Every structure is written in C-alpha cells, then in structure tokens.
Amino acid sequence: DDKVLAGTSDGLYSSTDQGLTWNLDSNGIIPYINVRSISVDGENIYAGVGEQIYPHSIYKSTNQGNSWIPASSNIIGTNIFMLHKIDNRIYTSANHKGLFYTTDSGDIWINANANLSSYDHDQIKSMGNCQSNYLLYSHRNFISTNSGDNWSTFGSSSTPHFYGFL
Numbered sequence: 001d002d003k004v005l006a007g008t009s010d011g012l013y014s015s016t017d018q019g020l021t022w023n024l025d026s027n028g029i030i031p032y033i034n035v036r037s038i039s040v041d042g043e044n045i046y047a048g049v050g051e052q053i054y055p056h057s058i059y060k061s062t063n064q065g066n067s068w069i070p071a072s073s074n075i076i077g078t079n080i081f082m083l084h085k086i087d088n089r090i091y092t093s094a095n096h097k098g099l100f101y102t103t104d105s106g107d108i109w110i111n112a113n114a115n116l117s118s119y120d121h122d123q124i125k126s127m128g129n130c131q132s133n134y135l136l137y138s139h140r141n142f143i144s145t146n147s148g149d150n151w152s153t154f155g156s157s158s159t160p161h162f163y164g165f166l
Helices: none
Strands: 004-008 011-015 035-041 044-049 058-061 080-086 089-094 098-102 126-130 133-137 141-144
Touching: 004 044, 011 035, 035 089, 044 080, 044 089, 080 126
Parallel strands: 035 080
Antiparallel strands: 004 011, 004 035, 035 044, 044 058, 080 089, 089 098, 126 133, 133 141
8 A cells, every 4th residue: 555644733644646645534533633653563553642631642543544543541641752663562652651562452551661760751752773772762862672671871971862763
C-alpha cells in the first residue's frame, strides 16, 4: 500500500499520491487532536496523541490506518511524546508518567522507568538503538545495555544531546 500517514497538530492525515494531497484520516481518533508520534509494528500502527483532556493517549490501527481503537488502557490522560519500536517492544514516553513498553500489541503497557528520576521521565523526547544498546534522550543522555530494563547516564557536560536517531 502506498499510503503515507502524518501526525499533525490538527489530527492524523493520510496521502495516497506520494504527498501531493492530504486528507484527515482519523476514524476512531478524536478529530483535530494533536498526533505527536506514529510507529509501526508488523500490521499494527500506533498513534500517540498530545492532549491531556482526553481519556486515551495511544491509538492502534490493524488495517493500515483506515480505523483506530484505543490502545492505552493503563496510560491515560497524558501527552505522548514518542513511540518507538525496538526488537519486540513498542516504547512510549508519557508526560508526567515516564517510559513504558508493550509486547502484546498495546493491551498492557509496562513501566520502564528503572533508574530514571521523575524529572528524567517527564522529559523523554527520543529513543533509538545502536547494535544491542538502547539510547534515550531526556534532558540528559541515557543508555541501556539490557533491553531497557535499567538506564544509566553517559557522556559528559560537553556531550551533545541526542534529539533523533536513525
């Protein structure tokens, strides 16, 4: 399928003509809500929203974004800043709640805040992986050598902050 999805401050949009035209495509997501992040895991697509006033923070599509269902039963009423797939986990950062991951298509999200202070987990903006290590940026750089079970800071005050990973 040649469908492209884009999260925007006005909702989730899709294009089927390589980005020449865009349509609001949020069947099941509250229209005109701030969609801050999108991640894909096999046939599942996840969209994280950035509105604390709505009950659901993460939505899932199993049909290429044609319809969406809530997928954040234990992460509610918060802004989602990041969704990222590493190995068999989808990670998310939830404002004021921290880092979570799911291995069961979003049914249950597991707290992954080990060794992160409340200040650290309120600021998580990006995540990536480098071989077998996981990297995380809050207001400091963090590394995990055990699949995200524990985190430790790395670098010095002159080490650049990692805002994006590829």
